[in-house]
Amino acid sequence: MTILGRIARTTAVTTGATILLAAWASAETKAVGIVASLQGTATVQRASTPHPA
Numbered sequence: 001m002t003i004l005g006r007i008a009r010t011t012a013v014t015t016g017a018t019i020l021l022a023a024w025a026s027a028e029t030k031a032v033g034i035v036a037s038l039q040g041t042a043t044v045q046r047a048s049t050p051h052p053a
């Protein structure tokens with residue numbers, strides 16, 4: 001196989017993988033990190049960060 005054939009195959013595989021991953025990522029229907037419903041009790045705590053000196 002020539003170097004041009006290897007480059008063409010690598011480009012085709014990379015392009016195909018990029019298209020498949022982009023389609024998979026856009027299939028997400030709900031926003032991540034939003035609580036849609038909550039039943040029962042929950043303990044909620046705010047993350048504390050150290051204050052600058």
